[in-house]
Amino acid sequence: MTSADDSAGLTSYYEQKIEHLELTCTPNTRVALRNDSYVLHKILPTKVDPLVSLMKVEKVPDSTYDMIGGLDKQIREIKEVIELPIKHPELFDALGVAQPKGVLLYGPPGTGKTLLARAVAHHTDCTFIRVSGAELVQKYIGEGSRMVRELFVMAREASPSIIFMDEIDSIGSSRMEGGGGDSEVQRTMLELLNQLDGFEPAQNIKVIMATNRIDILDAALLRPGRIDRKIEFPNPTEGSRIDIMRIHSRKMNLLRGINLKVIAEKMPTSSGAECKAVCTEAGMFALRERRIHVTQEDFEMAVSKVMKKDSEQNMSINKLWK
Incomplete structure (x- = not known):
């Protein structure tokens, strides 16, 4: 086979590759070129920061x-x-x-x-x-x-x-x-x-x-x-606060007779995240006393701690605006 035949065969091969790339390339596609002929060689992955x-x-x-x-x-x-x-x-x-x-x-x-x-x-x-x-x-x-x-x-x-x-x-x-x-x-x-x-x-x-x-x-x-x-997304109502605390306390070992409605009534302006924080803090109070169950008193102390922290933050914000 002569060098002319080799060149023709190589050209035909590259033409087929180009036709295939033209079918799969889209605008802004990144491609690689061959150094010797500058023919399209392959499609590169999209560059993302x-x-x-x-x-x-x-x-x-x-x-x-x-x-x-x-x-x-x-x-x-x-x-x-x-x-x-x-x-x-x-x-x-x-x-x-x-x-x-x-x-x-x-x-x-x-x-x-x-x-x-x-x-x-x-x-x-x-x-x-x-x-x-x-x-x-x-x-x-x-x-x-x-x-x-x-x-x-x-x-x-x-x-x-x-x-x-x-x-x-x-x-x-x-x-x-x-x-x-x-x-x-x-x-x-x-x-x-x-x-x-x-x-x-x-x-x-x-x-x-x-x-x-x-x-x-x-x-x-x-x-x-x-x-x-x-x-x-407004702040939750009393019924919503009860639902939120019920969801976040369902895996906790609660003492029989805990009334979440009473806890929800003590948090009239709280958000859903604060309701979750109360459940977590109640568990921490029980943990400090080396108990394996959470009591109503734990929840009441947790409300005092979470809501006091919230009120202090609001007071500091009000001072900044004055």
Whole structure:
């Protein structure tokens, strides 16, 4: 076989490889070239910033709806917006209704926003990507925007996926008319708006945002089509507090006759997280006395300790504002 035949055979081989790559390549695909002929050699994996990769939770969260007390309405709403479109998209197609893209969870700290986001990821068996808004506030120009882009690239590759953005007010606060504020933070928010507009609900990517300050969020972030539903998480009622403490004390060795209703009445302004803290503190009081059971008195002392700590924090905050 002559050298011309060898060259022709090599050219034919590379043409076949190129045709195959053209079928599998998409815009922004990273490829490797051969040094001798600059012919496409292979497709490289997508480059993702290591900081973005750390946001991906490899294991499905173990939180379930049974672990959440007093949030029946909120659970029903998030099921409609997140769980139903992922599990049964054909229902939306049959009705001709567009699938929701995202939901905003807002309310005071400790009311169960993060816990519910983890629970819905567990029940949908989705890749859970958690990111704090503060992590997207970067020092150098363009870094925050790039991280947002790579975050959504990773979500597309790992779909079905849920992106949980906590403390969204860090990058989503209202823009001033005079153009004041941190321009880099605004660029990051504009990139987030662009990404929310750029993906289709059928891609099985859902966005859950959480904040304690809905009053300072930009109106462009909250409009329908980006955030399709807003779910409020108020402080629990007395009945909800009883449910929460019953959930967190069901594995504890409680002395017969403990009345959780009396405990709940002594915590009128407490959050769900504080109800859980009371159960933990009650167990610690029993542990200090080397007992294997928890008494009503342990719970009452735990309420005094947790609520006193909470009132001291509120007093210090009030002093700062004066």
